[in-house]
Amino acid sequence: MSQKLLEVNNLTIKFGGVTALNDVSIHVSEGEIAALIGPNGAGKTTVFNVVTGYYAPTSGSFSLAGEELVGKRPHVIARNGLARTFQNIRLFGDMTALENVATAADGLNKSGLVGSLFGAPRSRRDEKISREKAESLLQFIGLEHRAGQLARNLPYGDQRRLEIARALALEPRVLLLDEPAAGFNPQEKVELGKLIRKIRDKGHAVLLIEHDMSLVMNVSDRVMVLDFGNKIADGKPKDIQNDQRVIDAYLGVTEHDS
Amino acid sequence: MPSLAKFNLRDRFGDWWDGSSPIQRAIFRVILIAIFFGLPFLNNPIIDTPNTSFESVLFYPLVMFAVMAVGLNVVVGKSGILDLGYVAFFAIGAYTQALFGLHTDLNFWIVLLLGMAFAMFAGILLGVPALRLRGDYLAIITLGFGEIVRIIAVNTESIGGAAGLTGIPSPPPIFGIEFSVQDVRPYYWLTLTLLLLILWGIIRLSHRKPGRAWEAIREDEDVAAFMGVETFKYKLWAFVIGGAIGGAAGVIYASQILSIEPALFTLNVSIMILACVVFGGMGNIWGVMFGAVLLGYLPEKLRFLSDIRILIFGVLMVVMMNLRPNGLIPRKKREVISEKIK
Amino acid sequence: MGATLDFSILVSEFASLTFDGIVVGAIYALVALGYTLVYGVLRLINFAHSEIFMIGTMACYAVTLALGISTDADPLVMSSFVLVFSLIIVIAGLASGASAVVLEFVAYRRLRKMKASRLSSLISAIGASFFLTELFRILTDSKNIAFPRLIDKEPIFVISSAYVTADKLFVIVGAALLFFILNRVINHSKLGLGIRAVSQDETTSVLMGVNVNRVVSLTFLIGGILAGAGSAFYMVFYETTKANVGFLVGVSAFTAAVLGGIGNVRGALVGSFALGLIQQYSSAVLGYNWRDVVTFVILVLVLLVKPTGLLGEALQRARV
Numbered sequence A: 001m002s003q004k005l006l007e008v009n010n011l012t013i014k015f016g017g018v019t020a021l022n023d024v025s026i027h028v029s030e031g032e033i034a035a036l037i038g039p040n041g042a043g044k045t046t047v048f049n050v051v052t053g054y055y056a057p058t059s060g061s062f063s064l065a066g067e068e069l070v071g072k073r074p075h076v077i078a079r080n081g082l083a084r085t086f087q088n089i090r091l092f093g094d095m096t097a098l099e100n101v102a103t104a105a106d107g108l109n110k111s112g113l114v115g116s117l118f119g120a121p122r123s124r125r126d127e128k129i130s131r132e133k134a135e136s137l138l139q140f141i142g143l144e145h146r147a148g149q150l151a152r153n154l155p156y157g158d159q160r161r162l163e164i165a166r167a168l169a170l171e172p173r174v175l176l177l178d179e180p181a182a183g184f185n186p187q188e189k190v191e192l193g194k195l196i197r198k199i200r201d202k203g204h205a206v207l208l209i210e211h212d213m214s215l216v217m218n219v220s221d222r223v224m225v226l227d228f229g230n231k232i233a234d235g236k237p238k239d240i241q242n243d244q245r246v247i248d249a250y251l252g253v254t255e256h257d258s
Numbered sequence B: 001m002p003s004l005a006k007f008n009l010r011d012r013f014g015d016w017w018d019g020s021s022p023i024q025r026a027i028f029r030v031i032l033i034a035i036f037f038g039l040p041f042l043n044n045p046i047i048d049t050p051n052t053s054f055e056s057v058l059f060y061p062l063v064m065f066a067v068m069a070v071g072l073n074v075v076v077g078k079s080g081i082l083d084l085g086y087v088a089f090f091a092i093g094a095y096t097q098a099l100f101g102l103h104t105d106l107n108f109w110i111v112l113l114l115g116m117a118f119a120m121f122a123g124i125l126l127g128v129p130a131l132r133l134r135g136d137y138l139a140i141i142t143l144g145f146g147e148i149v150r151i152i153a154v155n156t157e158s159i160g161g162a163a164g165l166t167g168i169p170s171p172p173p174i175f176g177i178e179f180s181v182q183d184v185r186p187y188y189w190l191t192l193t194l195l196l197l198i199l200w201g202i203i204r205l206s207h208r209k210p211g212r213a214w215e216a217i218r219e220d221e222d223v224a225a226f227m228g229v230e231t232f233k234y235k236l237w238a239f240v241i242g243g244a245i246g247g248a249a250g251v252i253y254a255s256q257i258l259s260i261e262p263a264l265f266t267l268n269v270s271i272m273i274l275a276c277v278v279f280g281g282m283g284n285i286w287g288v289m290f291g292a293v294l295l296g297y298l299p300e301k302l303r304f305l306s307d308i309r310i311l312i313f314g315v316l317m318v319v320m321m322n323l324r325p326n327g328l329i330p331r332k333k334r335e336v337i338s339e340k341i342k
Numbered sequence C: 001m002g003a004t005l006d007f008s009i010l011v012s013e014f015a016s017l018t019f020d021g022i023v024v025g026a027i028y029a030l031v032a033l034g035y036t037l038v039y040g041v042l043r044l045i046n047f048a049h050s051e052i053f054m055i056g057t058m059a060c061y062a063v064t065l066a067l068g069i070s071t072d073a074d075p076l077v078m079s080s081f082v083l084v085f086s087l088i089i090v091i092a093g094l095a096s097g098a099s100a101v102v103l104e105f106v107a108y109r110r111l112r113k114m115k116a117s118r119l120s121s122l123i124s125a126i127g128a129s130f131f132l133t134e135l136f137r138i139l140t141d142s143k144n145i146a147f148p149r150l151i152d153k154e155p156i157f158v159i160s161s162a163y164v165t166a167d168k169l170f171v172i173v174g175a176a177l178l179f180f181i182l183n184r185v186i187n188h189s190k191l192g193l194g195i196r197a198v199s200q201d202e203t204t205s206v207l208m209g210v211n212v213n214r215v216v217s218l219t220f221l222i223g224g225i226l227a228g229a230g231s232a233f234y235m236v237f238y239e240t241t242k243a244n245v246g247f248l249v250g251v252s253a254f255t256a257a258v259l260g261g262i263g264n265v266r267g268a269l270v271g272s273f274a275l276g277l278i279q280q281y282s283s284a285v286l287g288y289n290w291r292d293v294v295t296f297v298i299l300v301l302v303l304l305v306k307p308t309g310l311l312g313e314a315l316q317r318a319r320v
Helices: A044-051 A074-079 A097-106 A113-118 A121-141 A156-168 A186-201 A213-219 A237-241 A244-250 B002-019 B022-041 B054-078 B087-103 B108-130 B135-155 B185-206 B209-226 B231-257 B267-280 B285-301 B303-307 B309-323 C007-012 C014-042 C049-067 C078-113 C118-139 C166-188 C190-200 C202-207 C212-238 C245-260 C265-286 C288-305
Strands: A004-015 A018-029 A033-037 A059-064 A082-084 A174-178 A205-209 A222-227 A230-235 C155-159 C162-165
Touching: A004 A044, A004 A205, A018 A033, A018 A044, A018 A205, A018 A230, A033 A044, A033 A186, A033 A213, A044 A174, A044 A205, A074 A082, A074 B209, A082 A156, A097 A121, A097 A156, A097 B209, A113 A121, A113 B185, A113 B209, A121 A156, A121 B209, A156 A174, A156 A186, A186 A205, A186 A213, A213 A237, A222 A237, A222 A244, A230 A237, A230 A244, B022 B054, B022 B185, B054 B185, B054 B209, B054 B231, B054 B267, B054 B285, B087 B108, B087 B135, B087 B231, B087 B267, B108 B135, B108 B231, B108 C288, B135 B267, B135 C118, B135 C245, B135 C288, B185 B209, B185 B231, B185 B285, B209 B231, B267 B285, B267 B309, B267 C118, B285 B303, B285 B309, B303 B309, B309 C078, B309 C118, C007 C014, C007 C265, C014 C049, C014 C078, C014 C162, C014 C166, C014 C190, C014 C212, C014 C245, C014 C265, C049 C078, C049 C118, C049 C212, C049 C245, C078 C118, C078 C166, C078 C212, C118 C245, C162 C166, C166 C190, C166 C212, C166 C265, C190 C202, C190 C212, C202 C212, C245 C265, C245 C288, C265 C288
Parallel strands: A033 A205, A033 A222, A082 A174, A174 A205
Antiparallel strands: A004 A018, A004 A059, A222 A230, C155 C162
């Protein structure tokens, strides 16, 4: 049995009077592609926001490879192996594709400002590493021809993939993808599925929020379902599809093309 | 349209630059620098300014504004932090030169470093609490900071009070060139040299991790943090660097002007420098200097503009934000297919 | 340094300082409400609001000019005063209100449509603020404008060390009246409902059919009118103005709004009176010179320690 990487235990978060997440426990194991699904407003993105350190939980805990992460700041968590993409694309628009990825790659080195200014050997080495890593990641994702283009000028599909490349630059143990297929046509979704598997084979576990059920069923090893802040199911894709509680939760929501 | 024409010039220059060899670039740089050093020798009625000598204008406001605009650009343009109290750093540098020059025998260069150090310290003092706040609040606090520095200067008799300080010493001769009351040119050259050093440093940083970190912070601070950028540290660095630059400018300014008073360091100065950054293209270091030169020179040349200078700057800021938020020369980078490591 | 701590004045003049603090607080409150209302709907600090106030003071002066009341003239009888003052406050309110609406349209509206960054809006606001200040500086030739004494300032009665004069009473009563009217508008009118809706959730408000542009314009209008009214009280009380009067009054009013909790109407009131009192007390102890430093320090402290202010609720806005 593979090791649990991301463990979320009894996570509860309340905003004022609203309980966004209620005693949620989920996990992602090494080598796994897990999906987090549920109707809109179920709290899926909130989970991402909490485990990346953006919101502080009201109670509960979460850890990565055994290391407690509660209370740690976002950039610390990012450097410790948890990277994400965003539901609404949030690239650094006025920076080139290469720079977007390099910025994230920078996150892993300890070079400081003074070193960069005076050309210290470590800084020079780190700079080279960041750039080379960015280039190779762009190649991996198929965007090397866009390296010098501004992120906001890229076509939609490339922007989504750039976000993934950027997150990968942090060498995450678990990659969190928030609706990566939004706005994709069926062909693009198939390509995305292949990419996700490629990422997993490269050594990153993946936790995926998605609305497109065919993509989820095709690519995931395991599916977890949230509804109104509660986890209502956790199992293999086929089992989830036939789970009555899941069907009830989705009642009224037609399987639509995002 | 003028802006389109500039754009093409910029692109054409960019094309030439990308295709040129290191030697060609070096020669270009040397020639350009020589031109700027030679400006005081220009004696042409077309460029002359009515009330003050052209050389004097070259020193203040032109190269001084350019230095400060570059400094403020790191904070506002590159990192997206609105600082409305930048004049405070300038004042701290000036008062350092004044006080240490009048009461001690310290070497000018040491005082220069001290001025920068005090300004940097002030930057940390202000930055550590203020940078945790969101944009509008941060701006208000920086404004308050600038005003507080001035009010303290006015109210503190031991540093001159409202009347200020006089008899500030000039720098010692460099390479045989004397710094005297009559000749403003050495001060200009000194500041120009400072500007070149600053440019070297900032451009270097811009192409590396700090530059990327700053831009990411400006683009989307929350996401920058998610991508591992230590946002607080880099924001503080931007503040401190901006402060150091302002402080250095202040030291040299005081050494030239020989007497300073709090009334020289008002909010208006902060706004003028901000206008240069906004006008020239937030984040674009060349645009910012161009903005500084333009906004500094025109009111001197066209005297009627001088009285309504702030009025025009105000309008400019509103207009620029509404019509061309990226500045006259946008910070947009040239998009290339391949990137080279410098 | 330059400050000597003198607590004796604070003690001996306590009633006077307190009373004056309330008067000044009332004036601040009228201006602070403008900041807080606009912040509520736009989540933006209207930097140029201070100049809206200043324009009001200029309008007050203009009215006295038009009426031919010279600064040497004797104070008016109460009945004449009420008449004249009513005219002044209406004109000032309209002048400020109109200026505010124009300001919103010129400096903010387009940026709002473009969904421009916060930085852009701030810079535009600052540009507008400086433009207005300079405009009036040129118009007034950088001079202080003297305002005639419209009402006799002999003390009507005395409470301990406090000399209660007609103008101070007028400010307090007048301001109270305006707060009452405002309360009715905000809590019992359709416009007020719109303002509260947009303050809470703009997106839903749009979906519910609220015309956000109109609400924003009207919010600026109300804020402007209140500032104009405040300027009328200010002029009666202080009897002077100048082009950059907006700056210090604005900073105080803004600090008051933040102290009470920005976006919170009741907070603006609480903060204003609190600040008015603090300013009076600290002036007595530290000297008048340091009053503005004290104000700034309070601002910084509030923003660092409790940014939501005394009455503010914690804002939990999902940003991601």
